[in-house]
Amino acid sequence: MTHDAGKAQQALETDIAIIGGGMAGASLALLLDKYCPQFSVTLVEQRPLPQSGPLQLPSFDARATALSAGAIDIFKSLDVWPVLQTHCAMIERVHVSDRGHAGGAQLGERDLGDAQSLGAVVENAVLGPVLLEAVRNTGARLLAPATVTNLEIGARGAELLLQVSGAATTLRAQLVVVADGAESSLRKQLGIDQRYVDYQQQALVTTVEIDRSHDGVAYERFTARGPMALLPLPARDGAQRMALVWTRPDRESSADEAVGVERLLALPERDFCKALQDEFGWRAGRILRCGERHHYPLGLSLSDEQVRSHVVLMGNAAHFLHPVAGQGFNLTLRDCETLAQVVARGVASNCAPGELHLLMDYAESRQRDQALTIGFSDRVPGLFSSANPWLQVARQFGLLGLALAPPLRSAFARQAAGLGL
Numbered sequence: 001m002t003h004d005a006g007k008a009q010q011a012l013e014t015d016i017a018i019i020g021g022g023m024a025g026a027s028l029a030l031l032l033d034k035y036c037p038q039f040s041v042t043l044v045e046q047r048p049l050p051q052s053g054p055l056q057l058p059s060f061d062a063r064a065t066a067l068s069a070g071a072i073d074i075f076k077s078l079d080v081w082p083v084l085q086t087h088c089a090m091i092e093r094v095h096v097s098d099r100g101h102a103g104g105a106q107l108g109e110r111d112l113g114d115a116q117s118l119g120a121v122v123e124n125a126v127l128g129p130v131l132l133e134a135v136r137n138t139g140a141r142l143l144a145p146a147t148v149t150n151l152e153i154g155a156r157g158a159e160l161l162l163q164v165s166g167a168a169t170t171l172r173a174q175l176v177v178v179a180d181g182a183e184s185s186l187r188k189q190l191g192i193d194q195r196y197v198d199y200q201q202q203a204l205v206t207t208v209e210i211d212r213s214h215d216g217v218a219y220e221r222f223t224a225r226g227p228m229a230l231l232p233l234p235a236r237d238g239a240q241r242m243a244l245v246w247t248r249p250d251r252e253s254s255a256d257e258a259v260g261v262e263r264l265l266a267l268p269e270r271d272f273c274k275a276l277q278d279e280f281g282w283r284a285g286r287i288l289r290c291g292e293r294h295h296y297p298l299g300l301s302l303s304d305e306q307v308r309s310h311v312v313l314m315g316n317a318a319h320f321l322h323p324v325a326g327q328g329f330n331l332t333l334r335d336c337e338t339l340a341q342v343v344a345r346g347v348a349s350n351c352a353p354g355e356l357h358l359l360m361d362y363a364e365s366r367q368r369d370q371a372l373t374i375g376f377s378d379r380v381p382g383l384f385s386s387a388n389p390w391l392q393v394a395r396q397f398g399l400l401g402l403a404l405a406p407p408l409r410s411a412f413a414r415q416a417a418g419l420g421l
């Protein structure tokens, strides 16, 4: 359905333009190819997308992502899973413990009812090349490095101004999907506001090496200052590795002896491992080494609108959640699949992909899941000090368990929302 129009004017045309080649944009390109291959798709990414070597995209940095069973099913349906699986560690059990209390609770596959597995963990640096290679194998056009500098929405569609290799180019699309990240400059250009809650916490992220097999156990530990998670990773060169997400307050308090994020980042490796061991305990074994340490400010941002005529906001541009429960990308993947299905349904009734009523259908069908998931993740910061019995139940099962086990999560979310079980 696409043809490059008049190279002299450097104007390009596409049915669907996706701005941002991160986890959201790349996944959506694959799902559109699966559900509505008749539409041409152009993926625009401001960073280079080399076919080999590391990617310098925010999505595909040093983090690891816990994929839910539902996300794995989507990747299976996209034929991406066979390759991805070879780089994943499957989660066999989730072990939950409270600092200061002996024992702990375990969540295994049997607790999941219908769900087939607890999920898997993949390093983002691996996920990126696998997704982008799969996108290259679709008919999608990749424009990178190319930056969208202006976005105008008219009655017939969207017109985007791009900078490609220093030259200005116009791209026209019936539907533009804005997946340009949490700081989304295009959302601002569209005049769409967002609500922001600053949790005044940071997530310190690194990879650690331990002295024994993790046996597929994902550990979640609650401390007075926030939760920490150690997630299984595939062994590398014989080393047993786990991904750490360690939540700490933004600033050090002189009143307690908490070591704030900045000091943890600056500690020599040996001292950092010792501080981590002291806080986490010995359940996962001795912590031998750690990789590069990174930190992410924790907040909740929600776009006031997710759809307009010819426009959809996707991924972090639409909602950015607390990461410790591991839900942000899993939620985005479900958003992407529904959008592709709705656009495909529009074909049967002769609807162009950017028509408002179609996009409103999409927004409506995502409302409940988004509200439950976002509501749950927003309550995370309060989980650790509250005496509310339902929040204590959440602590028993663990955030990760709730995130990976839909029936539990939904039971908790229904109760927390006052709907009853």
Ligand SMILES: Cc1cc2nc3c(=O)[nH]c(=O)nc-3n(C[C@H](O)[C@H](O)[C@H](O)COP(=O)(O)OP(=O)(O)OC[C@H]3O[C@@H](n4cnc5c(N)ncnc54)[C@H](O)[C@@H]3O)c2cc1C
Binding pocket: 019, 020, 021, 022, 023, 024, 025, 044, 045, 046, 047, 057, 058, 059, 060, 063, 064, 065, 066, 067, 146, 147, 148, 149, 179, 180, 181, 182, 185, 203, 205, 245, 296, 314, 315, 316, 317, 323, 324, 325, 326, 327, 328, 329, 330, 331, 332
């Ligand atoms: C510490 C941490 C741990 C997490 N762990 C999990 C987890 O275990 N499970 C889970 O489900 N989720 C997790 N998440 C959430 C997950 O990382 C996000 O859902 C995901 O990064 C969303 O990516 P995105 O593509 O929306 O945005 P981004 O990754 O920000 O991508 C946006 C892209 O748009 C490009 N771009 C920006 N502006 C332009 C422009 N004008 N023109 C062209 N290109 C542009 C950027 O270069 C970038 O590549 C975690 C998040 C954090 C912070």
